[in-house]
Amino acid sequence: MTASTHWLATACAQAVLERGGNAFDAAVAGAFVLHIVEPHLNGPGGDMTGVFVTASEPDAPRILMGQGPAPKNATIEHYRSKGLDLVPGSGVLAAAVPGAVDAWLVLLRDYGTWELSDVLAFALGYARDGHPILGRVVATITSVATLFTEHWPTSAAQWMPDGRLPQAGDLVTNAAWARSLDRLLAASADAAVATREGRIDAARLEWREGFVARAIVDFGRTPHRHSSGTDHAGVMTLADLAGFEASIEEAVTVEFRGYTIAKTAAWGQGPALLATLMILDGFSDEYLDPSTALGAHTILETQKLSIADREAYYGDAAVPTNSVPLEYLLSADYAATRRALITDTASHEFRPGIVPGHAPYYPVLRTDYTTEALLDQGAGSSAGVGEPTVAAPASAAPSRTVAEPETLSTGELRGDTCHIDVVDRWGNMVSATPSGGWLQSSPTIPELGFCLGSRLQMTWLEPGAPSALTGGKRPRTTLTPTLVLKDGQAVTALGSPGGDQQDQWQLLYLLRTIVGGYTPQQAIDAPAFHSTSFPGSFWPRTWEPGGAVVEDRLGDAVITELEQRGHRITRAGDWALGRISAVTREPQTGLLQAAANPRGAQGYAAGR
Incomplete structure (x- = not known):
């Protein structure tokens, strides 16, 4: 059985089960499809948390830890020096080290049975050949269209090609992410790697230390607009990306x-x-x-x-x-x-x-959080700023706590995330919540086809807080x-x-x-x-x-x-x-x- 927040992810995960794969093969296949079909709720540059049991140890629940830490240079002092009193809700200063992809690959390596190429075939097909875009994704893109055109041109190029907003049901592709998946699979296909586990680790290494890591760091050096209304560069380094590995806890x-x-x-x-x-x-x-x-x-x-x-x-x-x-x-x-x-x-x-x-x-x-500085510094429309954190009636505009996310003109979002659950015939069972790296969290990295997440907004710029921003420390996630x-x-x-x-x-x-x-x-x-x-x-x-x-x-x-x-x-x-x-x-x-x-x-x- 499979259940998820999008029918295509459910269908793909179920297809894996029908072809003899186990719950972990199926969950990974469905998760990479969720990156494609719910891009307003999660992405490869985000994070994830899972909990699972195996059929061989049904009484031993384990955690799949895919929450990356803050970059080493993400310090309270640095953010305060930029005039910030909170970590922004969008922009790469809010990004933790991406953890989702490595976590899914660790799960597949240690508990799955399928080859990486077979598991990724579903997502690769949707990225290359397209899928019908959801109306909710279109609504999200529409809400940040001005931000994209005025401040995040790489996101505009991905989601508004030729300046045109997509319509619900349009066939949408992500050629850059398809190429990235191909390159990860090429790294895993080295003839010198003799085992399935080794091939998966080769792809993980390429993610952490190869073309993905280089593109993330290079792109982050260019300042861009954050939800604070000010422009900043990122602080993530190659060492940050190379130093993170997902784990089982x-x-x-x-x-x-x-x-x-x-x-x-x-x-x-x-x-x-x-x-x-x-x-x-x-x-x-x-x-x-x-x-x-x-x-x-x-x-x-x-x-x-x-x-x-x-x-x-x-x-x-x-x-x-x-x-x-x-x-x-x-x-x-x-x-x-x-x-x-x-x-x-x-x-x-x-x-x-x-x-x-x-x-x-x-x-x-x-x-509330209404400040003259937000307007004076050019945040654009202040929609939502200062509104109470409560849901509105269904007839009203989306609010910050309804089931679907609200996206402000500055790119900040709430209610984000997607989910997948799988149980197989043997009794393997997994529940996982991927999130972050949604299309409006930071500018699209054009070489990769995805953006970074904004999990660091859950940390405080207050020394002594248990969830204070600290380089190398995981933010307290809501996943x-x-x-x-x-x-x-x-x-x-x-x-x-x-x-x-x-x-x-x-x-x-x-x-x-x-x-x-x-x-x-x-x-x-x-x-x-x-x-x-x-x-x-x-x-x-x-x-x-x-x-x-x-x-x-x-x-x-x-x-x-x-x-x-x-x-x-x-x-x-x-x-x-x-x-x-x-x-x-x-x-x-x-x-x-x-x-x-x-x-x-x-x-x-x-x-x-």
């Missing part, structure tokens, strides 16, 4: 209602979902129903607490100067102290907990796929795009399936909501105290009671929040299932 887990939930460590936001479950585990089932006012209120209040701890404590613990007290934050005793803070009314405070021996970081709490195990066997892989909302929407799925008895598709279809009562991970990092965004299908009675409890409610329309997909496996019978999001009529589940 142990997952962090907690037990909830007899199930094991597996996530990344605190270099991602995943443990915030685990902390939320630990708090909720102390409530009776009536408090855990997202379809009731009591349940929605309890869930929203719990999320505020766990995400406040994310801001106060989470960061890359692999860096010696970082110490993340994750074991304490996920303990039952700590969860009980946090649970005691939840009352019948909505909190409008930022309330991280107190951890012995650790001082919580308190970020700047902005409700957060989930794996669920029962009695030592993986039973569900799921995930969603949506930035800060990814784990909030996945939480609703988990509660509805584990506690409420919903089927996977019923849980995905059910009304969604999320909190905005915390500093956002994306530039300009604003918050709305007490804010909550809900789908209207939650019902007038429930929404009214939430408002009476003090929640500042924004209605998002009936079908607006979440793009969850999932695959499941019943270990006793071997029955496989998949489910995909109906919102936007783009996600797709398939299987046999």
Whole structure:
């Protein structure tokens, strides 16, 4: 079974399974197709996070770490010297070292069975021969057309050839990326390399130290427009690119209602979902129903607490100067102290907990980010700048927290990302969330056919912050796929795009399936909501105290009671929040299932 955020990625991954490939072969094939068909949500210059189990070790969830670090020269001092108080939301100063491609190739090398050329054939075909462009991609290009024509001419050449905007359904190619794929495959076809694993490593080396790395560094030396409204050059070097390799890590887990939930460590936001479950585990089932006012209120209040701890404590613990007290934050005793803070009314405070021996970081709490400097420095249209970080009704213009991204005239975007889940006949299972390097994050590198990501916008330019910008350190990513195990066997892989909302929407799925008895598709279809009562991970990092965004299908009675409890409610329309997909496996019978999001009529589940 395969489920993803785009039907072509699902179809290609499923084709691999039909031809005898395993879940890892299929996931890699589908992921490279997502680079092509959802270029407004991810790209080869971005990052990814995966969680998986193998059929041979079904009780050992692992993390596929494809989050590159900040370049060595990306320092707070350098960015402050450029007049910046936040890392920009677009432009190469926001770029971490690209991690997605290397991570997918590591997964294929270590756990797949297919040759690289066979896995990449699907993506290569769509890049060379074309695919029908989505209306949402066209809308994204249209929203940044002025930026492209006035400041990013290489992006205009790729996405607006001859100055013409594409139309939904047009056959769109990416000849430069097709040539890049051909060159990577040529590097892997060296006759002196005798093994499949060696051929994949040859392509990885060409990516990190060959033509790709040289083109990235050379192109980044030319200053270009950032979301700050000012022009800057990049700081990435050949040594930065050569020094990064994706890795396999142990997952962090907690037990909830007899199930094991597996996530990344605190270099991602995943443990915030685990902390939320630990708090909720102390409530009776009536408090855990997202379809009731009591349940929605309890869930929203719990999320505020766990995400406040994310801001106060989470960061890359692999860096010696970082110490993340994750074991304490996920303990039952700590969860009980946090649970005691939840009352019948909505909190409008930022309330991280107190951890012995650790001082919580308190970020700047902005409700807007309107500055005269942005306009004076030539940012162009200020659309969206200063707007509250809440979703708008479906009839209004896209907002910063709806399921599809908003793209401002400066190139900054929210709600980005795509997702893929695969389970095969043997019991291998993988959930992965690729993101970054979307077409509007920085100018297209013409030799390569893609641009760099903007993950560094999730770091703070504040010394002492657990997620402070530090050369060589991973930014705290929002990418957060989930794996669920029962009695030592993986039973569900799921995930969603949506930035800060990814784990909030996945939480609703988990509660509805584990506690409420919903089927996977019923849980995905059910009304969604999320909190905005915390500093956002994306530039300009604003918050709305007490804010909550809900789908209207939650019902007038429930929404009214939430408002009476003090929640500042924004209605998002009936079908607006979440793009969850999932695959499941019943270990006793071997029955496989998949489910995909109906919102936007783009996600797709398939299987046999």
